[in-house]
Amino acid sequence: MQQVENPLSAHAITHVNLQSLVQDGRVHSRAYTNQAIFDLEIDRIFHRSWIYVGHESEVPKPGDYQARPIGRTPVLMVRGKDNKVRVLVNRCRHRGAQVVETESGNTRMFRCWYHGWTYELTGALAEVTERGGYGPDFRTQNMGLVEVPRVASHRGFVFASIKAEGESLAEFLGGAAAQFDMLVDASPTGEIFLDAGTNKTEYMGNWKLVGMDGYHPNFVHASVVAGWARNSESGIGAMHREDPFSDEALTLTRYYGNGHAMLDFRAQRLKSYKKHAEFLSKVAGGVKYVEDMHKAYGKERAELLISLSGDPHLGVFPNLQLIGNQVRIITPITPGITQVTMSMVRLGGVSDEINTMRVRQHESFYGPAGSGSPDDAEIFERVQRGMMAEVNPWIEISRGMHREFVDTDGSVVGRITDEVPQRGQMKYWLHLMTQAA
Amino acid sequence: MDNQKLTQWSALREVELFLFREAELADQHLYKEWFALWTEELLYWVPCNSDEQAIGRKIALINDNRPELDERLFRLGTKFAHAQNPKSRLSRVIGNVVLQQWDADHGGCVTSRFNLTEVRAGRQLTFAGRQTHLLARQNGELRMREKHVYLANHDIPMPNLTFII
Numbered sequence: 001m002q003q004v005e006n007p008l009s010a011h012a013i014t015h016v017n018l019q020s021l022v023q024d025g026r027v028h029s030r031a032y033t034n035q036a037i038f039d040l041e042i043d044r045i046f047h048r049s050w051i052y053v054g055h056e057s058e059v060p061k062p063g064d065y066q067a068r069p070i071g072r073t074p075v076l077m078v079r080g081k082d083n084k085v086r087v088l089v090n091r092c093r094h095r096g097a098q099v100v101e102t103e104s105g106n107t108r109m110f111r112c113w114y115h116g117w118t119y120e121l122t123g124a125l126a127e128v129t130e131r132g133g134y135g136p137d138f139r140t141q142n143m144g145l146v147e148v149p150r151v152a153s154h155r156g157f158v159f160a161s162i163k164a165e166g167e168s169l170a171e172f173l174g175g176a177a178a179q180f181d182m183l184v185d186a187s188p189t190g191e192i193f194l195d196a197g198t199n200k201t202e203y204m205g206n207w208k209l210v211g212m213d214g215y216h217p218n219f220v221h222a223s224v225v226a227g228w229a230r231n232s233e234s235g236i237g238a239m240h241r242e243d244p245f246s247d248e249a250l251t252l253t254r255y256y257g258n259g260h261a262m263l264d265f266r267a268q269r270l271k272s273y274k275k276h277a278e279f280l281s282k283v284a285g286g287v288k289y290v291e292d293m294h295k296a297y298g299k300e301r302a303e304l305l306i307s308l309s310g311d312p313h314l315g316v317f318p319n320l321q322l323i324g325n326q327v328r329i330i331t332p333i334t335p336g337i338t339q340v341t342m343s344m345v346r347l348g349g350v351s352d353e354i355n356t357m358r359v360r361q362h363e364s365f366y367g368p369a370g371s372g373s374p375d376d377a378e379i380f381e382r383v384q385r386g387m388m389a390e391v392n393p394w395i396e397i398s399r400g401m402h403r404e405f406v407d408t409d410g411s412v413v414g415r416i417t418d419e420v421p422q423r424g425q426m427k428y429w430l431h432l433m434t435q436a437a
Numbered sequence: 438m439d440n441q442k443l444t445q446w447s448a449l450r451e452v453e454l455f456l457f458r459e460a461e462l463a464d465q466h467l468y469k470e471w472f473a474l475w476t477e478e479l480l481y482w483v484p485c486n487s488d489e490q491a492i493g494r495k496i497a498l499i500n501d502n503r504p505e506l507d508e509r510l511f512r513l514g515t516k517f518a519h520a521q522n523p524k525s526r527l528s529r530v531i532g533n534v535v536l537q538q539w540d541a542d543h544g545g546c547v548t549s550r551f552n553l554t555e556v557r558a559g560r561q562l563t564f565a566g567r568q569t570h571l572l573a574r575q576n577g578e579l580r581m582r583e584k585h586v587y588l589a590n591h592d593i594p595m596p597n598l599t600f601i602i
Binding site: 196197198199200201202203220222223224226227230231235339341344352356359360362363364367368369377378379 | 483485486490493494495496497498499500504505508509511512513515517518519520558592593594595596597598599602
């Protein structure tokens with residue numbers, strides 16, 4: 001019996017038909033729904049690019065580890081006795097069992113409980129049980145947990161790349177790198193800690209749907225906006241003043257290249273600096289915080305950092321977002337299933353009350369029971385269902401093409417409702433997907 | 438049966454009937470009637486990651502005081518709460534009800550477990566967990582002062598949780 005081949009099965013995907021999926025101002029929905037394309041994304045994007053693995057504050061002491069995936073690859077971010085943070089593949093070199101089953105913890109060594117092999121915190125193979133069963137050619141020094149070849153960090157954010165060679169992390173982040181400061185320097189001591197809990201969520205939709213979109217809030221979050229009419233400082237209402245999502249707002253969309261995009265709230269929030277400072281003055285330690293920020297960064301920068309509340313609203317392609325008071329990791333599971341974790345950021349050098357206020361802001365909008373995240377997830381699921389129709393398969397992302405411009409720093413800028421981020425990300429997606437190994 | 442035991446049993450039965458009524462109002466999305474079961478000061482708390490998370494120090498799934506719960510229910514009552522449009526069809530069973538500490542005149546603390554089936558958007562999901570109610574008697578009626586819900590799945594990737602849990 002002859003198998004009828006899916007025209008888009010793995011070996012039928014060519015540069016030509018990938019290129020036909022991403023056009024000027026529109027994308028074919030198969031880029032979001034097709035299993036073979038998804039498999040190629042894992043290989044060519046997640047198993048090659050710089051992928052965010054975790055923050056150094058998640059492994060503060062030697063022996064601390066955090067288990068996370070890079071694409072389909074389970075890895076461990078672990079701090080060694082030498083204080084170095086490594087990223088190791090969480091797979092026993094003997095028969096392939098995942099070695100560490102708990103998500104995080106502290107240990108002196110790793111032991112695989114299939115046949116008892118043990119590994120050092122560096123990944124080096126420490127002991128093989130019943131060593132005599134292996135001949136003289138068996139070299140323990142070649143049998144350690146595989147270390148992910150490239151690991152680099154930027155302001156405590158640890159990235160790793162399974163590909164042995166490529167551009168440096170700094171080159172990859174480009175102009176987006178400076179936006180990490182908007183989060184980290186919301187602390188007067190420049191310290192953040194990802195130790196205040198994590199929302200773990202899942203939606204039935206493609207991973208690329210959770211992007212940077214300034215067009216949706218007044219519609220997807222209409223129920224929240226209705227609530228702000230009753231109390232403007234409720235929840236994250238205190239961060240947003242004077243409808244930042246109107247086409248007339250000073251808010252912008254900005255694309256830095258390499259898939260990195262942000263909703264640029266800086267000018268719009270700075271305009272309301274006095275309201276932000278006044279809001280903070282009602283929180284215990286808020287007046288001191290404003291003073292400390294001025295001392296640490298000077299008036300101009302302090303006012304910007306305070307206004308922005310540690311929310312650069314930056315998406316670092318493909319799996320990291322710095323949004324609100326959280327660090328978000330996007331993990332693709334299948335073409336139609338995505339997991340998103342949202343880890344609360346605790347600021348160093350501020351009062352407990354300020355951190356609690358920020359926790360409460362996060363709780364109000366984000367997570368599976370928040371006022372915002374579930375409606376986002378709901379809409380992504382509706383998109384995924386709708387995209388199954390391929391009668392006219394095109395997703396329209398042309399908004400603002402006629403009015404976008406290149407800023408002095410080289411980034412592409414549009415109004416807040418423009419689809420500058422979507423176009424940038426899909427163009428970079430195509431670039432990665434059509435790159436030879 | 439002695440009088441003391443009868444009193445304990447009738448107290449337990451009164452609490453059970455209260456929890457059943459609360460569950461029914463939540464299942465039916467009768468927000469106004471459910472909100473009326475609370476005392477003026479209230480805490481509705483659903484932690485994530487761990488049952489022992491410090492309130493306010495670590496993020497919870499739900500951490501509502503009266504104004505926040507009022508806003509949550511207001512929002513669900515608008516036409517724009519997309520994740521509840523259409524609404525989830527819900528059915529929950531309350532069991533293992535134990536009075537941990539009880540005073541007939543003032544109320545006390547009761548623990549129980551629940552098993553909840555949700556049907557929405559072509560999917561059938563199960564939520565389960567333990568709950569603690571701090572109940573107060575006001576004008577003869579039982580009211581909720583605090584409700585803590587410890588979901589079994591609070592540390593794995595979760596779907597939307599936009600109905601009353």
